[in-house]
Amino acid sequence: MPERNIESIDKVIGFDPFAKQWITVESGEPRSALAPIPPLDGVLAVDDESRDAAAVDLGNLSSEKPSAVLRPGSARDVAAMVAFCREQGIPVSSRGQAHTTFGQGLSRGLLIENRHLARIHSLGPDFAEVDAGVLWRDLTRAAYDQSPRLTPPVLTGYTGLTVGGTLSVGGVGGIVGGLRTGLQVDHVRELEVVTGTGAIERCSPTHRSDLFHAMLGGLGQCGIITKATIDLVPAAERARTYVLGYTDSGTFFRDLRTVIDRVGVDHVYAEFVAPGANPTFTLLATSFYDSPSAPDDQAILDGLGASPEIEDRGYMDHVLSIDNLIDPLCETEGWDRLVKPWFDTWLPGSRLEDFFTDIHPTLTPQDIGPYGAGLIYPQRRSHATRPLPRVPEPHGSEWMFVVDINTVSETPDPEPGFADSMLARNERLMSLTRERHGGVLYPIGSVRMTEPEWREHYGEAWDDFRSAKERYDPDHVLTPGPGVFGAPGTVGEA
Numbered sequence: 274m275p276e277r278n279i280e281s282i283d284k285v286i287g288f289d290p291f292a293k294q295w296i297t298v299e300s301g302e303p304r305s306a307l308a309p310i311p312p313l314d315g316v317l318a319v320d321d322e323s324r325d326a327a328a329v330d331l332g333n334l335s336s337e338k339p340s341a342v343l344r345p346g347s348a349r350d351v352a353a354m355v356a357f358c359r360e361q362g363i364p365v366s367s368r369g370q371a372h373t374t375f376g377q378g379l380s381r382g383l384l385i386e387n388r389h390l391a392r393i394h395s396l397g398p399d400f401a402e403v404d405a406g407v408l409w410r411d412l413t414r415a416a417y418d419q420s421p422r423l424t425p426p427v428l429t430g431y432t433g434l435t436v437g438g439t440l441s442v443g444g445v446g447g448i449v450g451g452l453r454t455g456l457q458v459d460h461v462r463e464l465e466v467v468t469g470t471g472a473i474e475r476c477s478p479t480h481r482s483d484l485f486h487a488m489l490g491g492l493g494q495c496g497i498i499t500k501a502t503i504d505l506v507p508a509a510e511r512a513r514t515y516v517l518g519y520t521d522s523g524t525f526f527r528d529l530r531t532v533i534d535r536v537g538v539d540h541v542y543a544e545f546v547a548p549g550a551n552p553t554f555t556l557l558a559t560s561f562y563d564s565p566s567a568p569d570d571q572a573i574l575d576g577l578g579a580s581p582e583i584e585d586r587g588y589m590d591h592v593l594s595i596d597n598l599i600d601p602l603c604e605t606e607g608w609d610r611l612v613k614p615w616f617d618t619w620l621p622g623s624r625l626e627d628f629f630t631d632i633h634p635t636l637t638p639q640d641i642g643p644y645g646a647g648l649i650y651p652q653r654r655s656h657a658t659r660p661l662p663r664v665p666e667p668h669g670s671e672w673m674f675v676v677d678i679n680t681v682s683e684t685p686d687p688e689p690g691f692a693d694s695m696l697a698r699n700e701r702l703m704s705l706t707r708e709r710h711g712g713v714l715y716p717i718g719s720v721r722m723t724e725p726e727w728r729e730h731y732g733e734a735w736d737d738f739r740s741a742k743e744r745y746d747p748d749h750v751l752t753p754g755p756g757v758f759g760a761p762g763t764v765g766e767a
């Protein structure tokens with residue numbers, strides 16, 4: 274439920290366009306030039322505590338203190354404040370859980386916290402309509418409680434992320450989906466969007482499809498998703514995961530390629546660490562099933578080059594398995610405050626081994642860190658149907674892979690130079706990945722991009738994306754963080 278705080282609502286009374294500052298009851302007599310803020314169902318906060326809390330994201334690499342924070346009580350609030358900010362030349366960003374790592378959703382103007390829009394409006398039998406601030410784990414729990422049990426077809430590894438946030442980046446199946454599904458964006462039927470003009474629009478593949486396609490994987494450049502209608506599919510009762518460790522990369526890659534095509538395997542991902550550790554690579558292949566039938570272990574493991582540990586658990590325990598690793602780390606190690614210069618790229622299926630030959634020997638234990646992870650996620654290309662997010666050219670393969678080097682510092686204050694050297698590493702790796710392996714940035718991490726680099730990144734989709742920007746956010750009010758349509762912070766600063 275949205276927080277209501279009448280006191281704060283009443284405190285901000287308007288914006289002084291000449292002084293370029295928000296006016297509160299305490300800040301003095303309203304001036305004649307005052308632009309009054311529209312009536313709101315939620316809260317507009319300008320206190321330091323609210324603004325400081327919204328000044329960083331999970332990466333702790335960049336910081337931008339917003340001049341105001343909106344905790345919306347409705348899509349109307351989002352629309353009213355976007356229209357207001359457009360009029361006043363104030364940049365606007367929105368965030369879900371702010372789990373991107375390089376300031377993608379930060380703002381020096383207004384920051385809209387979508388997590389306050391968190392209602393599940395309807396469920397089943399084969400779709401759910403939810404607010405953008407709903408967490409995937411909450412949607413999955415609610416869907417799983419239905420009879421018959423349901424689930425979103427694709428779930429990210431960590432499920433404490435918002436629907437609006439992952440739909441704005443893509444949503445790779447980190448714990449469910451990928452082998453026989455698209456990305457999360459491929460399983461959306463309809464969106465409600467507040468555009469950069471402050472209009473509330475509904476869009477789908479058949480209605481305002483230009484907006485629909487510009488929003489899914491569109492990094493919040495053309496609008497703010499306020500609601501989404503998402504596919505649901507029948508959920509299994511149990512999950513059996515085969516965990517196989519490798520020191521030999523050849524055997525690992527051979528087995529990875531075998532299991533992604535193996536009948537009976539429903540989800541696969543892999544972890545890697547710097548060379549020298551045992552195991553260096555860990556393959557996790559999962560089969561979903563309903564008891565009393567059970568997966569055929571022998572058929573699934575036939576010919577694989579490592580002996581597995583088998584984890585058998587309920588479906589929801591499987592879905593929440595990464596959350597159950599990360600959330601305690603936030604409690605015990607302050608994980609959310611650690612520095613995270615993440616590198617995340619798509620690779621054409623045929624380039625995976627060569628990419629690892631190039632980069633793996635260069636990795637040191639610090640490149641991942643004790644609280645970080647190296648990850649590989651397979652995705653079948655033919656199921657990834659949206660123009661955004663961008664994915665690599667096929668290079669002769671039906672498969673493509675996301676590779677993450679999710680570096681995490683050991684302490685919140687790592688040695689001087691840590692962040693800079695890791696960011697320089699990311700730039701080096703990204704150039705190599707692009708030039709030598711046909712890789713494409715997965716824009717959740719910490720890689721600096723200029724506007725020409727974004728243009729190249731979007732390739733043949735650029736013209737449509739740019740047209741949608743001009744149509745739906747003509748004054749470039751929205752989401753300057755990634756600098757897609759110009760350097761961050763150069764438009765309408767408050």
Ligand SMILES: Cc1cc2nc3c(=O)[nH]c(=O)nc-3n(C[C@H](O)[C@H](O)[C@H](O)COP(=O)(O)OP(=O)(O)OC[C@H]3O[C@@H](n4cnc5c(N)ncnc54)[C@H](O)[C@@H]3O)c2cc1C
Pocket residue numbers: 331366367368369370371372373374377378379387405428429430431434435436437438439441442443444445446447448492493494496497498499599717752754
């Ligand atoms: C532990 C962990 C595991 C992860 N595993 C996976 C995985 O398996 N697969 C995967 O694909 N990703 C994964 N991610 C990355 C994740 O998808 C992104 O970080 C995602 O952006 C997080 O969602 P969020 O709610 O925090 O979005 P935010 O970081 O808040 O937002 C992401 C971007 O979208 C914009 N935005 C946010 N909400 C909206 C909205 N409603 N409308 C328009 N724009 C909006 C923001 O301005 C920002 O630019 C993981 C991240 C973490 C921390």
